[in-house]
Amino acid sequence: MQAKTFLLLLIHCLLCWSLSAQPPLVYTVEHTGAAFPPPVLPSMAELPVIQPLTDPFVWSDGSGRSTEFTDWVQRRAEIKAEIEHYEIGIKPEAGEVSASYAGNTLTVEVTVNGQTLTLTSAVELPDGPGPFPIVIGMGGPTGSLPADIFSSRGIARVTFNFAQVMAHTQTRGNEPINTLFPDQTDIGAYSAWPWGVSRLIDGLEIVAADLNLDLAHIGVTGCSFAGKMALFAGALDERIALTIAQESGGGGAAAWRVSETLGAVETLGATNSAWFRLGFLNFSNAVSKLPYDHHELMALVAPRALLVLGNPDYVWLADESGYVSCRAAHRVWEAFGVPERFGYSIVGGHGHCALPNGQRPEVEAFVDAFLLGDTNADTDVTIHPYSSVDHERWTAWWGTDDPSFPAADTANSQLIYFEPECATVGSNWQIVADDEASGGHYVTVNPAIESVSAAPTGSEDHIVINFTVEKDTTYYVFGRMNCPSANDDSFWIRVDDGPFAMINGLGTNGWEWARLNPSNLELTAGAHSLIIAYRENGALLDKIRISDYPYAPEGVGAEAINICQISTDTWSPASKAGFELRQNYPNPFSGQTKITFVIPEQAQVSLKVFSALGQELAELAGRVFPSGTHTVSLNTAALEAGVYRYALRAGDFLASRWMMVWSTGPPGVSRKVHCWGSAMASL
Template sequence: MHNKLSLLLLAVFTLMLLNACKQEIPLVYSVECTKSVAPEEVATDTADLKIVAPLTDPFAWSNGQGRSEKFADWSRRRAEIGAEIQYYEIGPKPSRPDSIDAIYTGDSLTITITRNGQSLKLVSHIILPEGEGPFPAVIGIGKGSGSLPEKLFSERQIAQVPFQFWDVMAWEQKRGQEPINKLYPELTFMGAYSAWSWGISRLIDGRELVADEVPIDLQHLAITGCSFAGKMALFGGAFDQRIALTIAQESGGGGAAAWRVSETLGNVETLGRTSHLWFTENLFKFSKSVEKLPYDHHELMAMVAPRALLVLGNPDYEWLAEESGYVSCRAAQRVWETFGIKDRFGFSIVAGHPHCRLPEEQYPEVEAFIEKFLLGNTEVNTVAEIHPYPNVDYKKWTAWWGSNNPVFPKTELKNQSAEKIN
């Protein structure tokens, strides 16, 4: 009896200790970026980049000098990943300019950003619930709730704040001729996902400036979008740590899907097939050598950690490369698991519905993440691992992590050799 009581007390103490450690890891931050790393600190000439055929190790330092799985080191490692993505893929995301003004009139928030003697205006028509607030809020790409059903938010007293991305850069940009280029004429080469991420951050800046007038809880912000806007939501959440919850819906290649894995599939959005206008031309140097990229998109997702991320997929559309997204999600999941916060990351890949139309089967996952990370309901279950790929060997893509030997397991190498002989 005494031994059983001792074991019970030990279990309770261990659980309390784990919860205490978990609580030390923030759910969200009050600043756009907790740490920055200059691209020149991580960038390498393309010809000198090493080949990494499997998925890159998110815990390995960019200089090749070891790795760390300690959360205390994650801020630095996260910044390295962000610097690599900016250097090789999307171009630099400009920092906050000194001159930003915001006015809230009626339901309209108008933000004026001035730089280089030029101004850019962001307009957002905010939908506020009835009552005094402050209310959690979702930033929807294009409209208040993105492509998710509005009722998921309106029924929960959550404000909806649309991001009119065209105020910053058009869906198909004309390089050097977009609104953001007036402020940054030196960045004519920038990709749309850098520009749009900048715009999302400036929208949050504007909301902070009118905090006394607009009853929005700035500690409980979400962002969501679908398809190309799903990529936008993912980049926006990755590059602004003030966003507590990111919901990336059917984001495909250039979103949740890993460039390396997509190369092994069929008619999908690979690096060589994606839009040149969304990224920098620098990225397309890797069209036939994706294994030389020093990162992949499981690390883009990992940049959201330790905050919450839910990835939604739809395998009915081959172009979306959902199998690649699944493998990428499994790899990214390791980051949240390592930090003991697995409940903050989930994925739901469900067929049988039109593109960007959330089916009822996916409501529970979305509602759970909204409840926990916008409304603070800790009783809901946010461990979501829903997919149609039981026979996909996702572990082979990450088996090398921690070994300093970036190759597939021997069985995989034998299979590849046999295919070449045949």
């Protein structure tokens, strides 16, 4: 029966398309693609990395690409399913809806499994016979737009009281909607609120004849978080003819991927978790693994009408990201031959959610065209201050099989690559050989150790990378990692003396790059330190890049500045079966340091010092030692300041560590490394 209903619906849609010669302006059902089976929805770990904006015309299974409008009903259903699955939670079912109107109030009752939720909305009807187009305002009769834009045009105004469905900062499982759907505690507000708008439209359909309402011309509008609400409502209900999303920011019109490259804006990791599906913030450091982005959220509105309003004066809104996202989304309307149904106006010089006089004509044009049916209204609206922004680089790959950016212009950027195994590596880390790793080795924590709840504090737990930046600006840290599952996809990260930040959700498919800093780093020119601590064992780290260039590297990246030679195929952990090589103390140091090692049995011991390039400089042991703990004092009078490695071999046990020598003595005095003698080590 479901298949038959869908077939009739699809035939109806195709007939409408062929008769009108243009895609419909609106539909009579909430979701035209409801009968299509869901697409493949891989786990986060299985999702591929796509750095640029995803191609909205590519089927979810990668089997092909279509820009034909006749395929859009199914492709749209795929995008909707992905957004619900990964981001907001599945929009609940409609339930049984009844409605009544009295005293300028619409009352809608929704019943599911014997439980009833009541929604009430104030309705402001125009004078005259009608039929009246309708605008539903998020939190107010016209959202944050001036009421006279609608009242002067004979448009009915309906308030959506969103708190009757879910609070702005929900308590999961204890919201009004949970009386109907007690098992859907994982959904975000942007699934619940659009459900409420849809049930309000159900109620309007029931009372439409009594109120003489024009159900073919319904609009929604809201601003800020309510702008996101309006956008999701319009995207998820095809009975809405016009969506006006005002200053919706991150989580609205802005693309998550693009926002990651900007400064202090609402990124995925900095948004309100209550608005989204439980677990969505696991993508905070893996945004490029989302199989969609918010240009596709906007595309769900196509071929219906959408107007996006921005305000670049409020940095948090990430309107540069919104602009790039709008340019990408517009491609969908263009493909269907109706580019005039999508517009964006990004204008500053006014308060948040306060429509300036200069933006009013664009709003009025869209209202006239898509709520009043004025075919002469000019809706060619593409106003923005971002002429220097290269939006095309985000979509240049569309229509190809290579989801990558064009060749990067990094001429004015500082890109610093590091091999973690060549940094200062704590004894709880292993250095392991791998032909696919940059430099042939990667680092990972000892498999018996992890620290999930808090960052470990000992030097043996850390990898320290010292680096120098050239200018005061924003920097980005990327790591090339292999994190095969959700149980081994995180690290603790600290820069200089700041607090450790948990970087979770780094799941990859083999060796891939992912961003490691939770927020943009505002660094001053000069020396800094990146400290990496283990969190979950099994996370493999191959390479680090620190740069003022915001986009991830490709392949293995450029050559590291701290290349070292590791003479064995695999460097063992610094402790194993009673053997242990401890970190020298003090470290960094000048003058003298001590190196301690432990052997559980008598053994021939070699303890050698190497330069950062792998040149052997000295043997500090070279004889048989009895079982027990032994300490070597190392005098560095003949060493230049720099980074060195010391390596212990005792029987089959092999381990190494890094140490750093500070500069000592008068400036300009050269410290030679070739004049080592046996007197440099004493027991």
